[in-house]
Amino acid sequence: MATPQAQSSPRAPRNNRATAVHLRLRKEIVSGLFPQGSALAEPTLAEHFHTSRAPVREALIALEREGLVTFEKTGRTRVRTIAAKDLREIMEARAALESMAARLANWNWTTADTDFVAKNIEQQTKAGSFAELSRLDMDLHHYVVTCSGNLRLLQLWEPLRWQYEAYLVEIFKRRSADDYRPETETVLGHRKLLQVLSSGTPAEAAQAMMDHVLFNISWAD
């Protein structure tokens, strides 16, 4: 009999330079190293990463599908600009996916999950900057999506995360670092979330996550 071990392969990243370039370039984009709208020429990037154009090209295709770069009709590549209108789309899509994720995560929630999230929220209260708070925030949301046990949910969610982070870093550039005051509303929303995830119904968890994510649309600069 054939089909020794079919398994639908959760994720088998090829171990080549293309994926390395992909990950590095993504990190550089969401770090704000390349301003939005700036050109990404293959020869330049190839030199930057000490490789040839082929791996760079593959990485750009992956990044385009993640929504971090765009191809113009002429083939030129640019860092995608994410405006307020895009933020709305991102948050609506996040709300859809994370609400379902919360529903599923509620189903198989453990005390270890509660510990992780509680610890994360605790750190949020001590956060000293927007950047630190949003990092903790994304960690928490990533954790819930993972807890759903649905790998496709996670795969669809990740690009939204990168796009959101690329948007945030642009905001941080404009805002001065010292006008930060603790975001009590965000923390409060997370506490409510933890409560329904651990001891609420699936429908309550879904609703709470939906409200929590959509609430942040108004954040738009």
Added chain:
Amino acid sequence: MATPQAQSSPRAPRNNRATAVHLRLRKEIVSGLFPQGSALAEPTLAEHFHTSRAPVREALIALEREGLVTFEKTGRTRVRTIAAKDLREIMEARAALESMAARLANWNWTTADTDFVAKNIEQQTKAGSFAELSRLDMDLHHYVVTCSGNLRLLQLWEPLRWQYEAYLVEIFKRRSADDYRPETETVLGHRKLLQVLSSGTPAEAAQAMMDHVLFNISWAD
């Protein structure tokens, strides 16, 4: 002043052989031309499409991110096998996205939209095979997602569509064509959907779509 027309570029598909190969190969996969799990060697595909390996390679990367093919650790590419467990993930993700889409579509629903969907449902009652019915079904769901006006929702949804169709074509291979009897439940679900989309509340539309999509999980063979 710079930034002449920023616009976040909805979708600018490069007009090259790579995208052509991508679209053709995708169509061939969801048509069942390549059985699930079969190997996709770049030189063979290159010959098949009368091109070199470079465009084929780019197409495979795009298809991997769509979930239609998988890369093994050795770099070999295979058509992804979609089992019942995968179907569950797909339908949960679809339910999440389409529920939000229905909520948004309800908001800006027009009589023209009602006409399109009503005509589609009318055709469903006359469908003579599983294949025809499911084609109409996907057309309808695609229409609703488009009506949401949220391009990211559509972009995230499309890969789920291809995966679902790849699953269906495998089912069709096993089932004989003549044991088809009209799926009255599907049609009934769509009528209910049309009703809430045109004259219900956003929450009702979201709930109806959620129920309708999740109902189909039990379809699993």
Added chain:
DNA sequence: GGCCTAAGAAGTGTCGACACTTTAAAACGC
């Protein structure tokens, strides 16, 4: 000086080549 034009520079799309790795097949021993 401002505008149009034309050479030059830069970039993309595609190809073939080659080293290295993995798979498949053939040869060998028992």
Added chain:
DNA sequence: GCGTTTTAAAGTGTCGACACTTCTTAGGCC
């Protein structure tokens, strides 16, 4: 005949090359 080892075939990863297109800059004209 069956299992093991060796050898050949097939495949991937990466590179450089070249034609063609697009952008940019310098020159000329008014």
